[in-house]
Amino acid sequence: xxxxxxxxxxxxxxxxxxxxxxxxxxxxxxxxxxxxxxxxxxxxxxxxxxxxxxxxxxxxxxxxxxxxxxxxxxxxxxxxxxxxxxxxxxxxxxxxxxxxxxxxxxxxxxxxxxxxxxxxxxxxxxxxxxxxxxxxxxxxxxxxxxxxxxxxxxxxxxxxxxxxxxxxxxxxxxxxxxxxxxxxxxxxxxxxxxxxxxxxxxxxxxxxxxxxxxxxxxxxxxxxxxxxxxxxxxxxxxxxxxxxxxxxxxxxxxxxxxxxxxxxxxxxxxxxxxxxxxxxxxxxxxxxxxxxxxxxxxxxxxxxxxxxxxxxxxxxxxxxxxxxxxxxxxxxxxxxxxxxxxxxxxxxxxxxxxxxxxxxxxxxxxxxxxxxxxxxxxxxxxxxxxxxxxxxxxxxxxxxxxxxxxxxxxxxxxxxxxxxxxxxxxxxxxxxxxxxxxxxxxxxxxxxxxxxxxxxxxxxxxxxx
Numbered sequence: 112x113x114x115x116x117x118x119x120x121x122x123x124x125x126x127x128x129x130x131x132x133x134x135x136x137x138x139x140x141x142x143x144x145x146x147x148x149x150x151x152x153x154x155x156x157x158x159x160x161x162x163x164x165x166x167x168x169x170x171x172x173x174x175x176x177x178x179x180x181x182x183x184x185x186x187x188x189x190x191x192x193x194x195x196x197x198x199x200x201x202x203x204x205x206x207x208x209x210x211x212x213x214x215x216x217x218x219x220x221x222x223x224x225x226x227x228x229x230x231x232x233x234x235x236x237x238x239x240x241x242x243x244x245x246x247x248x249x250x251x252x253x254x255x256x257x258x259x260x261x262x263x264x265x266x267x268x269x270x271x272x273x274x275x276x277x278x279x280x281x282x283x284x285x286x287x288x289x290x291x292x293x294x295x296x297x298x299x300x301x302x303x304x305x306x307x308x309x310x311x312x313x314x315x316x317x318x319x320x321x322x323x324x325x326x327x328x329x330x331x332x333x334x335x336x337x338x339x340x341x342x343x344x345x346x347x348x349x350x351x352x353x354x355x356x357x358x359x360x361x362x363x364x365x366x367x368x369x370x371x372x373x374x375x376x377x378x379x380x381x382x383x384x385x386x387x388x389x390x391x392x393x394x395x396x397x398x399x400x401x402x403x404x405x406x407x408x409x410x411x412x413x414x415x416x417x418x419x420x421x422x423x424x425x426x427x428x429x430x431x432x433x434x435x436x437x438x439x440x441x442x443x444x445x446x447x448x449x450x451x452x453x454x455x456x457x458x459x460x461x462x463x464x465x466x467x468x469x470x471x472x473x474x475x476x477x478x479x480x481x482x483x484x485x486x487x488x489x490x491x492x493x494x495x496x497x498x499x500x501x502x503x504x505x506x507x508x509x510x511x512x513x514x515x516x517x518x519x520x521x522x523x524x525x526x527x528x529x530x531x532x533x534x535x536x537x538x539x540x541x542x543x544x545x546x547x548x549x550x551x552x553x554x555x556x557x558x559x560x561x562x563x564x565x566x567x568x569x570x571x572x573x574x575x576x
Contacts, residue, residue, distance in 0.1 A: 129253025130422065131415025134260070134408045137480065139487050144391035149498030154505045156384035159392060164568045165285050168379040172371055173288050176361055180284040183362025187280055190273040197269035201262040207255045210247040215432075216240065239441050242432030246454075252422040257415030264409025271402035274573075278398060280360060282569035287357040288372070288379075289565060293558035294350035295376040300554045301342045304547040308336035311543060315536065328536040335544055342551075378557040385567060387498065390491060397490045397572035403483040410472070410479040417468040423457035490572070497567040504563045508556040511549070518542070518549040 150157040165177055181187065217240040228234050250256060312332045318324035350373075358368040387393075394400050431449040435441040458465060525542040528534045 129256045129415055130418035131253070131257055132411060134411040136404060137407065137483055139390075139394055142390075143487055143491060144389065144394065146389045147387060147498060148495055149502060150387060150389075152498060152502035154381075154384050154502060155498055156386050157389065158386040160386045160388045160396070160571050160573070162573065164571075165281065167381055167383065167385075168285075170288075170375070170379055172375065173285065173379070176288060176357065176372060177281055177284050179361040179363075180280050181277060184280045184360055185362065186276050187273070190269075190276040194266070194269040194273050197262075197266045201259070201266050204255075204258050204262040207248065207258065208250070210245050212243070212245050215242045215244065237436050238434070239437055240432065240434045241441055242430055242448075244428065244430045246426050246428040249425045249427065251425060252419035254416055254419035254424070257412045257419065260412035261409045261416060264405045264407075264412060267405030268402045268409065271398040271405060274398035275402065278569060278572055282565050284357065284360045285568075286562065286565045287353050287360060288375075289561040290558070291350050291353035291357060291373060292375040293378040293554075293561055294346055294353060295373075296378050297551070297554040297558065298343065298346040298350060299376060300550050301339060301346055304550060305336060305340045305343065308332060308339060308543065308547070311539075312336055323532075324536055328540075331536070331540055332543075335540065335547075339547055378554075378561050380557070380561070381564060385501070385564065387494070387567075387571060393490060393494055393571060394487060397486075399572075400483075400486050400490055403479070403486040407476070407479040407483050410476040414469065414472040414476055417465065417472045420458060420465045420468070421462055423455050423459075426454045426456075428452060428454060490570075493570040494567075497563070497570040501560070501563040501567050504556065504560045508553070508560055511553045511556050515546075515549040515553045518546040522546040 146157060149155060165173055217238075219238045220235070221238065222235045225234060248255060312329065315324055315329050315332050319326055319329055354368060354373055355365045357372055358365045361368070388396075429449070429451045431447070433441045433447050435446065522542040522545070525534060525539045529536065529539045
C-alpha cells in the first residue's frame with residue numbers, strides 16, 4: 112500500500128501541468144486539400160472563392176434581402192442564443208481558477224431547557240452567526256485547465272454551428288428569391304405560349320369559316336391551348352410559395368414582404384465563372400468542418416478532466432466569523448473565530464469508476480475524430496457533386512437553347528407554308544406543340560441552373576462574413 116501511495120504521488124507530480132493528452136489538430140490527407148476534380152469544367156474557375164457570393168448576381172434587391180435575413184432570421188437567432196449559452200458556460204468554468212468565496216449568516220431565537228442554562232440566566236435568547244469562507248483548488252492535476260479547454264472547444268463548435276446556419280440561411284434566401292424570379296419567367300413563357308395558341312386558334316377559326324380547314328383543326332388547337340393554360344396556375348402557386356418562403360427567411364410575415372422583392376421577372380444569371388478555390392481553402396472555410404474539429408478538441412480535453420480524478424484534489428481554505436446574541440455583539444467585538452486549512456479529496460485505491468469514465472471519454476474522442484474525418488469527406492463529396500451538376504446543367508441548357516431556336520424556326524416556316532396551302536394543319540399543330548415545349552424547357556433549365564449555382568455556393572461554405 113505504501114509503495115502504491117508513493118507511486119501515485121510521483122505520478123501526481125508529473126501530472127502537475129495537466130492530466131490527459133494534449134490536443135493536436137488533425138491534418139487531412141493530402142488529396143483532400145488538392146485541386147478539385149471539377150475545377151476545369153464549364154462555368155467553374157479554380158480561383159479563390161470570395162465572400163458575399165450572392166453579389167455576383169449584381170442585384171441590389173437580393174443584397175438587401177440577404178442582409179435582412181442575416182439580421183432577423185429566427186434560425187440565426189436560435190444559433191446565436193446557443194452560442195451565448197456556450198460562452199456563458201465558459202465564463203463559469205473560468206471562474207473555477209479563482210478562489211471561491213461565500214458569506215454565511217444564521218439568526219435564531221430559541222428557548223432552551225432549564226437543565227441547559229445556569230441558574231439565574233434567561234432560557235430564551237437570540238443568536239446571530241456570520242462567517243466568510245474562502246476556498247481555492249490548487250489544480251495540480253489540471254482538472255480546471257482541461258475543463259476550460261473543453262469549454263473553449265464547445266464555444267468554437269457553437270460559433271461554427273452559428274456560421275453554418277448563416278450559410279444555410281443565405282443560400283435559402285437566395286434560392287427563394289431565385290425561385291420566385293424563375294417562376295415569374297416561366298409564367299411569362301407559359302402565358303406567351305397561351306397567347307400564341309390563342310392567335311393560332313383565331314386564325315384556324317377563320318380558315319374553318321372560309322372552308323379551308325376542318326372544324327377538327329379548331330378543336331385540336333384549342334385543346335393544346337387549354338393544356339398550356341393549365342400550367343399557369345401551378346406556376347403562379349410556385350411563385351407565391353417562393354415569396355412566402357422569402358418572407359419567413361427574412362423575419363417577416365407574408366403580408367410584410369416588400370413589393371420590390373417580387374418585382375423581378377427574369378431568372379438571375381451569372382456573367383462569369385464561379386470561383387471555387389481548392390480543397391485546402393474549402394476545409395478551412397466550411398463551418399461544419401470547423402465545428403467537427405472544435406468538438407474533437409473538446410472531447411480530447413475531457414479525457415484530461417476524467418484523468419485528473421485519478422489524483423488527489425487539493426484545496427486550500429479559510430474562514431472567519433463571529434457569533435453573538437445580536438448584530439451589535441457580532442460587529443462590536445464579540446467572539447471572533449478563524450480557521451485556515453487544507454482539504455484533500457482522493458478516490459483511492461478503488462479507481463474503477465474513474466477509469467471507466469476515462470475509457471468513455473477516450474471513446475468519445477475517437478468518435479469525434481471519426482466525425483471530423485466523415486465531415487471532411489462529406490464536404491468534398493458535396494462540392495464535387497455540386498460542380499458536376501452545375502456543369503452538366505450548363506451543357507443541358509446549351510442543347511436546349513439550340514433545340515428551342517430550331518423549334519422556333521420550324522414553327523415559323525410551317526405557319527408560312529400553311530398559309531400558302533402547302534401543308535396540312537396537323538403539321539402546324541405539331542410544330543406549335545414542339546416550340547411550346549422547347550420554350551418551356553429552356554425556361555425550366557434556367558431555373559435549374561440558378562438552383563445549381565446556389566447549391567454550389569452553399570457547398571463551398573462561407574461567403575457571409
